[in-house]
Amino acid sequence: MRIDRVLAGVLAATLPCLSPAQQDTQKEIERYRQMLQESNPAELYEARGEELWKTRRGPRNASLERCDLGLGPGVVKGAYVRLPRYFADTGRVQDLESRLATCMVTLQGFTPEEARRKPFSGTGAPMITTDPFSGVGQRSVMTDLVAWIASESRGMTIAPSVSHPKERLAYQAGERLFYYRAGPYDFGCVTCHGEEGKRIRLQNLPKMTNAKDAQRAFGTWPGYRVSEGELRSMQWRMWECVRQMRFPELEFASDASIALITYLAKQAEGGTFDAPAIKR
Amino acid sequence: MDARRREVLKTGGGVLALAAAAGIIRPGEALAQEWNKAAFETKSVAETVKALGGSGSTPSSAIEITAPDIAENGAVVPIAVESKLPRTQALAILIEKNPNTLSADFEIPAGTDPFVSTRVKMGETSNVYALVIADGKYFHAVKEIKVTIGGCGG
């Protein structure tokens, strides 16, 4: 096997730009990612989420079946790809997660604090077990619901709403935030997502101003992350990027998080939604 | 689960594991709950082979390991093992450099293909062994899988 690899290396060396080792690495990483596609544990979360949607919970002992995700009360099919959007009843632009928190309050009678208490499921990564919202092995009703609702938009076209002035404001604010550099590392979203074809370690980075990249990125979240053994939502994706940017903690369902998601959704407009995906 | 079975499990570890280690019994339906504690605590490939009742194993090209050469993350490494050896009775996956070598042990009854595909954790780059018991004899194949460091803030 060694000898084969050396030989392959010699052959590949005649190709320009990438060293043989780099080409082999990229090829094998792609193969690894392909092999993961065979089965996605996100299904387990989707199944729980579908049950939870119908489950009576909270002080009012009510289900979420009348929750309006933007397409009318109880309409789940296709809801994810039309979010974030402006909701007249709250006067806010909301993404799926902040909207679900609203429904947990208005329909099920939870307090806003209760509805947002544990947005992310317990993590398999020891590095971030300090997440106060969860612990190892803990589940998040929010995450399970997100998995199922997102899966109900699979195969559809990403088409966020941008007709309301507040939606436009969220988009523009999100764009500014994308370029906002701060903190001890001088990072901003743009540091990692402003150029095409770059990687951190071996992880490919989407350039968010490039429609194809943005479509692929937005279209594959939420995702089951094998590195953590958890399903992760778009709110978590923002929270985690911001943590690694060395910023203070981005609050769950905050206006900044929704503005960023609005910006990304708009960048990804026209792409095909294919989530929950499975990722490193 | 009921208390009776828990009791069986608690006491079952020793005797059954010993019997299995000695190669006296292979678990069938009746012993489906057996768990070979000794084998799962081994720290080397040789020890694992012994704990699974063998005295050694022979390399075989009739065993195929399908896995990536490089895993982007060690928490999930897809591995499939297929044996072309006649009368394959069991397949096991061993990861040399993991804290405990033995990852999974599959009994293959007659009528079931000598093939399994699963996903394992690897702490670091390591040789992965597929151990096969066929017609009472022990064979293996080996493949190195590189585990890469990933992420941003780690």
Next chain:
Amino acid sequence: MADPMRIRANMTGDKVEVKVLMAHEMETGLRRDAGGNAIPAHFIRNVSVTYGGKTVLSAQWGTSVSRNPFLHFRFNGGKPGEKVMITWLDNKGEKRTDEAVIAGGG
């Protein structure tokens, strides 16, 4: 209570192809939480698959099988419309049994 498994059992030729996902932590016992306390091991130790009352696969697992385990295998002699039954048992004595009807293949 443990979550249901996701089982797919399909005829491919004259074989039954079984793919199953189990919801389980598969905690190794080697990790520590944020407070530095060891997280106790919690993992599936036994898996058995039966068809028509006969075991078609049995497995013993250690802690290094990945979280939310996946298993794929094939057996002969199964028929569409019949059931495959899968049981797992973990080190804390938790147990889960699910079944799936074998779908006809093309």
Next chain:
Amino acid sequence: MQPKMIPALALALCGIWVAGCATRPSDSETERAVAEMIKASFKTRGQATVARLNQDDAQALCSKHAGELPKDVSDGIEKAQQATIRYPSSGKLTGDWREGERIAQSGVGKQFTDAPTRPAGGSCYNCHQLSKQELSFGTIGPSLYQFGKQRGASEAIQKYTYGKIYNSQASTACSNMPRFGHNGVLTEEQITHLVALLLDHDSPVNK
């Protein structure tokens, strides 16, 4: 975003929001909204305080001119950043490449999940190729493989290398690379180890 794309994008958006162009939020409205979000959407956690969101001059200018950095702004940033570089008082610019390799591999530090007492890593492999053995390297920055072999290890090169790690923006305004020394991420000593990793004849970088 590329500078020339901004008007084009604005036009495209107007095209999409035909009826809405007149009611598009003004820049000042957007600025107010962003300022409000910076204030209300983040919270101090551990060492990551909300004060970190206050931009210094370079951060503010780089955010404002993302992708379209005018020459005078760029020159101004580089001049100001150059003045921040402090070389080690010992005069010793290069340390132990083995230590440097460890620092280069580590991506921890300054996150709210990191212990504040634990030294930060340099995150070098996140963005750069360094040694041949490490397959898992990023490409945001250029490959530094054979950095020293190509440049030698003269005092001038040592000084340049130290300065680049200490404050990358002294030579490249708005570089993606953190200003490791200036921002207090790495200590003087840690930087000398990284200089050794890059320049030492025996370092895997130069093999």
